[in-house]
Amino acid sequence: MPLACSRCGHTAEPPPPKRVVFTTPGARDRVLSSICAECFEQWEGIEIRAINEYHLNLVDPEDRRQLESAALDYLFGAEDDQSAG
Numbered sequence: 836m837p838l839a840c841s842r843c844g845h846t847a848e849p850p851p852p853k854r855v856v857f858t859t860p861g862a863r864d865r866v867l868s869s870i871c872a873e874c875f876e877q878w879e880g881i882e883i884r885a886i887n888e889y890h891l892n893l894v895d896p897e898d899r900r901q902l903e904s905a906a907l908d909y910l911f912g913a914e915d916d917q918s919a920g
């Protein structure tokens with residue numbers, strides 16, 4: 836079902852749920868309910884570069900959290916600080 840993307844403002848389909856993987860509570864639901872597939876794909880391109888550049892190990896919870904934090908900043912804007920902690 837199409838949603839109104841909070842990032843680009845377009846009405847579009849959400850990303851495929853199986854591609855949205857977050858361990859941060861609520862983050863996955865938030866992405867699936869307010870980010871379109873196109874914006875999420877843009878993030879995926881950046882994510883791959885970030886993983887390579889910073890040599891992130893996604894099995895490492897600390898690296899994983901760092902990447903998820905960057906994802907949320909990118910998708911929702913850094914000024915949204917509701918999920919601090």
Ligand SMILES: [Zn+2]
Nearest residue numbers: 840843871874
């Ligand atoms: Zn969008």
